[in-house]
Amino acid sequence: MEDVETRELRYFVAVAEELHFGRAADRLGIAQPPLSRAIRRLEHRLGVELLERTSHGSRLTPAGEVLLAEGRTALDAVAAAARRAQRAGPKACLVLAMKPGGDAGLLPAILAAYEQSPDALPVEFAFSIGDRGAMLRDGRADVGLLHHPQNDLSGLATEELVVERRVVALAESHPLAACDELRMADLSAEEIPRFPEAARPGTGPLVGDVGELMQLVALGRAVALVSESAALRPHRGVVYRPVLDATPATLVVAWAESSRSREVAAFVTAARRAASEEASGTS
Structure with missing residues (x-):
């Protein structure tokens, strides 16, 4: 044939x-x-x-x-x-797909470790709140920082970096903002935003970037479950409260299963090293 x-x-x-x-x-x-x-x-x-x-x-x-x-x-x-x-041509680079702020504070250490590798390339960033997995699958990006189980990781190889608790972002005026801690049942009637590639879709408005998401939260039009490190990035009119029984978010470094790139392998090694040093307190 x-x-x-x-x-x-x-x-x-x-x-x-x-x-x-x-x-x-x-x-x-x-x-x-x-x-x-x-x-x-x-x-x-x-x-x-x-x-x-x-x-x-x-x-x-x-x-x-x-x-x-x-x-x-x-x-x-x-x-x-x-x-x-x-991208492997004369101006070769490594494209990193990530959500703005979605690195659990590890990115500076990852980049510093990666730059020490003889296989390192200049890193370019592709920021997205809901398209990172697709970017890796279709070749728009080489490596990414994603979250499990929140993101669709099909067709991707991954390495776990850090597990974070989840918190809920609320408008300062929201009735639940008066609570010190919450459970998922407390959020059952709330509008949870939908993300384009989420493994578990929400019920609320479709959002495409962090600014849009936090604007909706500040206006009281939605609440958002986010990683604990997000609480370190203040947004006007938004407060964060822990959700005790929310599924944790595992930050992973991800890449296409078919990739045989030395540059990607070097970045993954750097990410593992940074996460290990952060966990041991030696970073």
């Missing part, structure tokens, strides 16, 4: 997601007849039917469902490889 080309996969994924050849052709910027012929050729070469054509559109066959899932993964891997190759 001949190899499947990237272009063919891209065409098929578009049709499979749209389930309509006309809409898929518009999305791809090509005419519908050559798109239909390309899918027919792909089916002929694979020896399976991928789509059932109907008068109202199309639907995937079992073989089509498999190729859609695997095709998406393959296209993502190709895009990630291209991005990583570009």
Whole structure:
């Protein structure tokens, strides 16, 4: 059997997601007849039917469902490889994905340890509150600081750095701000913001950055469960209270499972060293 080309996969994924050849052709910027012929050729070469054509559109066959899932993964891997190759060029750098302030205070020590490695590269930052895992999976970033179980870590390799208790951020005027400590049951009626890649979605407004999150909290429109180290960063109108039975947040250093980069390995080693020294009080 001949190899499947990237272009063919891209065409098929578009049709499979749209389930309509006309809409898929518009999305791809090509005419519908050559798109239909390309899918027919792909089916002929694979020896399976991928789509059932109907008068109202199309639907995937079992073989089509498999190729859609695997095709998406393959296209993502190709895009990630291209991005990583570009960053390995003359102006090579290591891109670190992290939430602003989401380092439990370890970042200065991590960077200092990393700079001592012969494999170190200049570090560039990609700040995000809800897209860090996706950045690592699709090659926009090389290494990241994420939290377990709060973030989706699928497709990533990780090393635990530090476990933090959770606190809740509240408006100063919120009735619960009068309490010294809280339990999750106390927050059952509260609006908990949703984050784009959270492993456990909230019920409140979708937020994209820390400034937006804290503005909603200060206005009394939401409360937010955050890591204990967040309480060290004051925000006007916001107070923090411990939540005794909240699931802890484990800060992890994460990278793509397929990565074989010496620079990434050096950063992971530096992160482990910084966390170990912090835990032993020798930093």
